[in-house]
Amino acid sequence: MATAARPQTAGGAVPRHVAIIMDGNGRWAKKRLLPRAAGHKAGVEAVRRVTRAARAMGIEALTLYAFSSENWRRPAEEVSDLMGLLKFFIRNDLAELIRENVRLRVLGDYARFSADVVALIDDALARTAGNTGPILAIALNYGAQAELVRAAQTLAAQAQAGELDPAAIDVGSIERELETRELPPLDLMIRTSGEHRLSNFLLWQAAYAELLFVDTLWPDFGADDLAAAIEAFGQRQRRYGGL
Template sequence: MTKGARMPDTFVAGDGPRHVAIIMDGNGRWAQARGRPRLFGHHAGARRVREIVKACPFLGVKYLTIFAFSTENWKRTQTEVAGLMSLFRRYIMKEMQEFVADNVRVRFIGDRPRLDRKLRNLMDEAEAMTAGCTGTNLTIALNYGGRDEVSRATKRLAMDVAEGRLDPADVDEETLPKYLDTCVLPDPDLVIRTSGEARISNFLLWQSAYAEYEFIDTLWPDFTADVFAKLLAQYGTRDRRFGAVPA
């Protein structure tokens, strides 16, 4: 939490979401508004991630999933993509020991083969180093797309059927999630998107079927732990019925 900050009086951790997913949008616009290059905003956004991860235990959030780089982000300029890949490598190297010290379990989801070998090795190392951590579960979506994830999962499922490990008659809506990148995670309770955009951008399409959504105007580098706490408090006032009606 930021120095001197406190949670709103109305916030009760037990009423909040267990799993929060965040589409971290607005880094580039934040930087451009300050006359700086877009990568300046991405670096500011990476620093903001640290604050939000550290706030999670105080706010009752056990699982945090952040959208760092999508399968569509390769369409950006070569300079920005190269800068982002360098940032990811530096971020993982810099934060790895901090994750362990803070008892944060780190996982990555997404299609890894397109990423460079050094980055993949760092991702593997971070997952191995934090495998025994029992605090916050931080999942970083890197070269991730919801449709791509479902496509890859379906291929693995089809292969199991073809090779006789799975009976087609046994395939139902409980089967596919076992093949998704998020198979060890609970579905998100709350999805937040910053920067004023009101779309989900191919993020956790299957998993978010019954998630609550918050679309806020705040740009990601300005998304403080206090803003986070207020959104979690608002979530606690919602009546989640999952298609049912009140008794």
């Protein structure tokens, strides 16, 4: 059976897996003399625009950094606002995700959230588990260093139990223990708002990903910005250490 052609842009193939560090909600609100909560609310609208655009462009997997393990350091009121917006997104957009055959995945230890948030997430995951279309992965209480520690601990326990030869541990062994094991390899990571760092996000997965840092604040990011990022990706030459 012939393999389906990858979607193309003017610059080349569309990346299979795109990850976005959604940054700039607070600065967006500050520029408009609004509370930070207004920036986060506008950021949810950007999530809606970008997830729809990604599906239209043929991106197989979109991973969004929604709440890091370090975000607990923020004021309790802001964390509460973020949890409220997460619940709002699930309640309002789950039907669309189901209708569009989207597979929802969560990266990170979301069990730390309140019981009502955990229940909503569990229900959303269960109701989209059988879908066969594009993947929307949301990173919640996620940190890449902790993810790598957990993978190392799992492999160490297997070796200690005699189930695994330490000498046989390779790249594939580690990747099978990562939370992204069901996703395609990461092709493109985008960070909005002009910051130039990964902030403990998908550190292993980003080893050979193309990185793109844009000045646009996340609430202003939309389909045209994603299309421009995809075009820029198409112009890159990915050598993976070769010539």
